[in-house]
Amino acid sequence: MALRNINVNIPLNSISLITGPNGSGKTTFLELVLGFLKPLTGKLYVLGYEMPRNASKVRLHVSYLPQNFMRDERETYSVKEVILMGLASYYAPFQKPSKEELRMVKEVTKRLGISDLLDYPMGILSGGQQQRVMLARALIRKPKLILLDEPFSSIDRDSRKEIVELLSRIRDEYKATIVIVTHILSDVISIADQIIELRDGEVVRSKWIS
Amino acid sequence: MDFIALIIIETMIGAVLAGSLCGSLGVYLDRMNLLTLGFVIAHAALAGAALSIILRVNTELLAFVTSLITVSFIEFICARFNVKRDLIAMSLFALTSSLGMFAIYFAPTTTLTAQTASLILWGSILAMTIGKIILLALIMIVLVIYITAFKTQINAILFDRKLAEAEGVKVTLHATIFILITTLTVSLILRLTGSFLVFSLIYNSAMAASQISRKRQALIGGAMGALSGITGVIISFRLDTPIGATIALTSSIILFITLAIAVIRDIRNKKKMLKLREGRNM
Numbered sequence: 001m002a003l004r005n006i007n008v009n010i011p012l013n014s015i016s017l018i019t020g021p022n023g024s025g026k027t028t029f030l031e032l033v034l035g036f037l038k039p040l041t042g043k044l045y046v047l048g049y050e051m052p053r054n055a056s057k058v059r060l061h062v063s064y065l066p067q068n069f070m071r072d073e074r075e076t077y078s079v080k081e082v083i084l085m086g087l088a089s090y091y092a093p094f095q096k097p098s099k100e101e102l103r104m105v106k107e108v109t110k111r112l113g114i115s116d117l118l119d120y121p122m123g124i125l126s127g128g129q130q131q132r133v134m135l136a137r138a139l140i141r142k143p144k145l146i147l148l149d150e151p152f153s154s155i156d157r158d159s160r161k162e163i164v165e166l167l168s169r170i171r172d173e174y175k176a177t178i179v180i181v182t183h184i185l186s187d188v189i190s191i192a193d194q195i196i197e198l199r200d201g202e203v204v205r206s207k208w209i210s
Numbered sequence: 211m212d213f214i215a216l217i218i219i220e221t222m223i224g225a226v227l228a229g230s231l232c233g234s235l236g237v238y239l240d241r242m243n244l245l246t247l248g249f250v251i252a253h254a255a256l257a258g259a260a261l262s263i264i265l266r267v268n269t270e271l272l273a274f275v276t277s278l279i280t281v282s283f284i285e286f287i288c289a290r291f292n293v294k295r296d297l298i299a300m301s302l303f304a305l306t307s308s309l310g311m312f313a314i315y316f317a318p319t320t321t322l323t324a325q326t327a328s329l330i331l332w333g334s335i336l337a338m339t340i341g342k343i344i345l346l347a348l349i350m351i352v353l354v355i356y357i358t359a360f361k362t363q364i365n366a367i368l369f370d371r372k373l374a375e376a377e378g379v380k381v382t383l384h385a386t387i388f389i390l391i392t393t394l395t396v397s398l399i400l401r402l403t404g405s406f407l408v409f410s411l412i413y414n415s416a417m418a419a420s421q422i423s424r425k426r427q428a429l430i431g432g433a434m435g436a437l438s439g440i441t442g443v444i445i446s447f448r449l450d451t452p453i454g455a456t457i458a459l460t461s462s463i464i465l466f467i468t469l470a471i472a473v474i475r476d477i478r479n480k481k482k483m484l485k486l487r488e489g490r491n492m
Contacts, residue, residue, distance in 0.1 A: 034376050059375075059376060060378045062376065064376040066370065075369075076425045085369055086366075086377060088362040089380075094359050147376075
């Protein structure tokens with residue numbers, strides 16, 4: 001879906017919701033922010049850098065949760081391995097996780113309530129637990145910007161509520177800017193600072209919540 | 211040591227190295243969604259090898275150069291025109307196969323053409339030399355060092371390619387390195403297995419490994435490839451059968467055995483689960 005006439009400003013340390021029906025251009029919006037797509041006209045700046053020219057610089061400060069990343073029981077990477085993969089782009093050849101990084105893994109997973117799952121294979125976890133693992137992977141990168149693509153699509157209502165509370169805490173504690181693409185507004189609206197509604201590739205509504 | 215014994219040992223060592231390299235690379239190409247490229251590399255190498263007959267240059271070198279140009283062209287078209295990689299790869303597969311056939315058809319003399327065409331297409335036990343064994347061993351060492359050095363980055367790509375790219379892992383660079391190593395390997399072993407059968411070592415071993423375990427798949431794939439290679443060579447010597455076809459058949463048999471084992475294991479697991487559920491309900 002092509003996006004047209006988009007003029008959006010997402011302030012630092014805020015939570016913005018990008019909503020709209022299927023095919024309205026929500027995922028395209030995230031792919032532009034990540035530098036996977038190039039705008040045909042106009043300019044796009046992410047964290048002060050023009051995109052996609054500076055995509056490699058920006059991506060080092062971004063954490064991303066893709067849509068439908070659920071893994072089945074064949075996935076044998078352990079929770080710890082998956083979380084540490086988040087640091088891969090910072091590692092030099094032959095570099096192994098430092099003691100400090102391993103401590104951070106323990107701390108983050110404890111905060112997310114999954115510290116007892118570290119040695120479990122990713123594939124045997126429930127949707128909600130996998131979502132937390134991916135959030136832990138996102139957090140260990142100490143990102144300035146977190147992009148979540150339909151993070152509530154494969155989890156039950158209780159897990160959804162817990163993750164929404166966690167996101168609110170992450171914004172405050174990590175001073176991170178969070179952009180959530182979702183068509184489920186009911187649970188997440190309470191923590192949002194801004195809602196941007198897309199339809200047929202255009203912004204039809206942009207609202208600040210005080 | 212007599213001449214025949216030397217050939218047998220050289221071919222066996224070559225087949226083990228070729229099989230293990232192809233098996234491991236197959237697993238990585240599969241999990242990085244690059245298997246179609248592996249297929250095209252083999253056929254581009256055929257075109258290069260066939261052209262080398264007409265141009266009277268080193269077969270392996272021209273096979274390598276042709277494969278490299280083909281893969282670079284595919285990547286350029288993908289990036290420039292936003293065409294699916296598989297689509298352009300399969301178009302080029304047809305083109306390179308045709309070029310290979312044309313080159314064989316227009317080669318200088320009929321006798322030479324028949325012999326060389328057979329060697330390029332179906333492989334030969336005389337193709338493995340000490341030089342090639344050393345080169346294959348060097349590629350193996352480079353591959354092991356590379357995988358060890360970039361373990362976390364490669365694991366991140368295997369887990370989720372797009373996510374890794376979004377997090378700043380140099381996915382294109384790593385994919386290029388795997389393609390380059392595959393191109394080199396295929397060019398070197400082309401005359402042992404033949405261009406039409408070289409990918410049996412890549413695909414069959416990767417698929418066999420995926421049936422056995424998701425853990426240490428590259429290692430299992432390598433072992434499967436090595437087993438296919440050495441068993442194929444032994445059978446070929448014993449029964450006096452074409453070496454490339456025998457290696458391909460052996461790897462297919464190994465694949466079918468692993469598929470059968472996987473089916474039996476699944477049935478047993480399901481029975482266990484049923485028993486557990488029945489136990490709980492009682």
